[in-house]
Amino acid sequence: xxxxxxxxxxxxxxxxxxxxxxxxxxxxxxxxxxxxxxxxxxxxxxxxxxxxxxxxxxxxxxxxxxxxxxxxxxxxxxxxxxxxxxxxxxxxxxxxxxxxxxxxxxxxxxxxxxxxxxxxxxxxxxxxxxxxxxxxxxxxxxxxxxxxxxxxxxxxxxxxxxxxxxxxxxxxxxxxxxxxxxxxxxxxxxxxxxxxxxxxxxxxxxxxxxxxxxxxxxxxx
Numbered sequence: 001x002x003x004x005x006x007x008x009x010x011x012x013x014x015x016x017x018x019x020x021x022x023x024x025x026x027x028x029x030x031x032x033x034x035x036x037x038x039x040x041x042x043x044x045x046x047x048x049x050x051x052x053x054x055x056x057x058x059x060x061x062x063x064x065x066x067x068x069x070x071x072x073x074x075x076x077x078x079x080x081x082x083x084x085x086x087x088x089x090x091x092x093x094x095x096x097x098x099x100x101x102x103x104x105x106x107x108x109x110x111x112x113x114x115x116x117x118x119x120x121x122x123x124x125x126x127x128x129x130x131x132x133x134x135x136x137x138x139x140x141x142x143x144x145x146x147x148x149x150x151x152x153x154x155x156x157x158x159x160x161x162x163x164x165x166x167x168x169x170x171x172x173x174x175x176x177x178x179x180x181x182x183x184x185x186x187x188x189x190x191x192x193x194x195x196x197x198x199x200x201x202x203x204x205x206x207x208x209x210x211x212x213x214x215x216x217x218x219x220x221x
Contacts, residue, residue, distance in 0.1 A: 005057060010034055010092055017101075018068050020053055024101055025068035026093075028052075034089050035081045045080050046158065047073045071098070075163045079155065091215055094170060127190065131200045134187055137179055138203035141210070144172040170214070177216020184208055 005018045013034045016027035032038070051070035056063050069077075078090045147169035155162030184207065194201040 005055075008097060010089060016057075016066075016068075017097075018053075018055055020068070020070075023070060024098065025053060025055075025070050026074050028067040028069050031069070031074060031077055031089075035077065035083050035085055037077065037081060037083070045073075045077045047076060048160070072160075072163055075167055079163055079166055087214075090170070094167070095174070095215055130187055130190060131192070131197075131203070133183060134203040134207050135200060137176070137183060137207055138199075140172055140176055140179075141206060144169060144176060147172065173213055174215045176210065177212030177214075177218075180207060180210050180212060180216075 005016050007014050007016050009015070011034075013030070015030045015034060018025045018027075047069060051073040053068050054065045055068055057066040074093065075090070078086050147165045151162050151165035151169060153162075154165055187204065187207070190204065192201045192204055
């Protein structure tokens with residue numbers, strides 16, 4: 001991403017993003033407009049001052065100092081917003097804008113050319129190795145359950161780890177849904193005795209019964 005300010009559109013709402021030390025910073029006023037939040041109440045979001053930068057920006061009214069916030073501060077605002085737009089905006093930033101910025105250096109809403117198809121590979125695994133995959137998925141599932149329970153109490157205590165737990169929970173939720181659709185057909189033929197392999201039995205049962213949520217119900221590998 002270049003050092004110049006780039007403007008992206010979320011449902012026709014412009015969101016200006018500036019690169020500072022190779023990290024994206026989001027225009028605070030644009031974020032407030034998208035989430036329908038009063039800009040004067042932005043202090044209530046307990047933003048970390050180290051993640052706030054005032055940048056001289058050319059506007060219709062001439063050059064003005066505009067506040068840009070880093071990614072953790074962005075999630076603080078999203079996390080505290082009760083607006084319906086908050087989740088949708090978060091998904092757009094987390095799943096579409098940031099990955100493209102970090103991969104290509106810029107955001108592009110429409111791809112001009114499709115990439116070449118990736119080569120396909122075939123590998124043989126033992127039954128134990130296949131079950132290990134189910135076990136790894138189950139470990140991620142348990143982490144999601146824990147993060148889902150602790151992020152609100154952490155935020156209520158004013159801990160910075162509340163935002164971290166929330167973003168990780170979102171990422172786990174998306175990953176679990178994508179992996180579930182990939183693993184279920186691959187593990188369909190396996191049947192485990194719950195008395196002899198209790199852990200693998202719980203892992204397989206949870207994997208097969210899991211109902212993906214949010215972007216996890218959409219994103220595919």
